Amino acid sequence: MKTSNVIMNLKSAVNVCITAVLVTAGLLIVPSCRKSGVTEDGSSKPTTLIIRFENMVDTLPLILDSMLYENSSDDLYKVSDLQYFISDINLHRNDGLNYKALNNDGIHYIDARTPSTLYWTINASVPSGTFDSISFTFGLNAEKNYSNRFLNPPERDMNWPDILGGGYHYIKMNLSWKKTGMVRAYPFNFHLGIGQIYKGNVINTDSILNYVQNFFYVNLPASAFSISQGQTKFMVVTMNLNKWFSGENEFDFAKYPNMMMQNQTAMHNACLNGRDAFTVRFTSGGK
Numbered sequence: 001m002k003t004s005n006v007i008m009n010l011k012s013a014v015n016v017c018i019t020a021v022l023v024t025a026g027l028l029i030v031p032s033c034r035k036s037g038v039t040e041d042g043s044s045k046p047t048t049l050i051i052r053f054e055n056m057v058d059t060l061p062l063i064l065d066s067m068l069y070e071n072s073s074d075d076l077y078k079v080s081d082l083q084y085f086i087s088d089i090n091l092h093r094n095d096g097l098n099y100k101a102l103n104n105d106g107i108h109y110i111d112a113r114t115p116s117t118l119y120w121t122i123n124a125s126v127p128s129g130t131f132d133s134i135s136f137t138f139g140l141n142a143e144k145n146y147s148n149r150f151l152n153p154p155e156r157d158m159n160w161p162d163i164l165g166g167g168y169h170y171i172k173m174n175l176s177w178k179k180t181g182m183v184r185a186y187p188f189n190f191h192l193g194i195g196q197i198y199k200g201n202v203i204n205t206d207s208i209l210n211y212v213q214n215f216f217y218v219n220l221p222a223s224a225f226s227i228s229q230g231q232t233k234f235m236v237v238t239m240n241l242n243k244w245f246s247g248e249n250e251f252d253f254a255k256y257p258n259m260m261m262q263n264q265t266a267m268h269n270a271c272l273n274g275r276d277a278f279t280v281r282f283t284s285g286g287k
Contacts, residue, residue, distance in 0.1 A: 045230035048123035054238040072246040077177040082112035084171035088137040093129045109155050134223040139170025139215035165194030165211040177253045188253050195264035216271050220280045234283045243277035
């Protein structure tokens with residue numbers, strides 16, 4: 001009789017333990033049981049922001065390999081390649097909440113020759129509400145910009161030489177230019193990345209004293225918007241190439257021999273201009 005009672009007590013204890021384990025497991029599993037695409041408030045339709053990147057030269061759309069454009073220094077130019085990184089897009093809500101896009105670790109690569117790279121869809125976790133402004137990082141900040149981060153093309157091919165600071169180009173704009181009335185065109189590589197400080201201003205890799213992070217923050221003007229739960233919002237971010245060559249520091253290609261890489265003064269001046277190169281507008285569709 002005593003033996004029977006002991007067995008029954010053991011079964012009861014085991015059942016209690018099993019129940020406790022199941023309850024505990026259930027608590028751990030429930031959050032991961034949410035259906036794909038279902039938001040925190042239980043809505044099955046995510047709030048989505050679709051960004052299209054547009055490259056312009058003042059009022060003209062960028063057409064690659066065409067000597068159509070003129071900057072404020074009276075240089076005619078054509079662009080053969082245009083690739084750059086936009087990262088850490090922040091949506092600043094009017095109640096103080098800041099939402100940072102985390103898709104692809106918050107990094108987006110754009111190539112003017114590859115239409116698919118001109119779109120960035122941010123969804124599922126975008127909060128609804130009224131936002132005062134939008135900001136982002138042009139290029140990659142110091143924490144994200146390290147060599148061998150990208151193992152596959154095309155992002156891999158944006159690598160910046162390790163001896164010059166490593167990581168990746170923020171922008172590669174390869175172009176040709178000539179003065180108005182001239183026949184001969186000269187190549188120019190408008191490349192931005194980590195800069196260098198040289199001993200005695202001698203541009204030689206053996207005389208590098210320090211490195212300079214040239215990424216910069218962009219606060220998009222007139223970027224306030226509202227978005228409702230489950231709504232899809234379309235946004236167009238326009239980069240005006242001519243703004244890189246004018247503004248706070250007028251950029252004259254003739255001042256630099258074919259490129260501005262390893263010339264921190266040139267890269268710094270370009271960055272000061274680049275802050276004003278971006279605008280935004282909201283559309284009713286993807287155009």
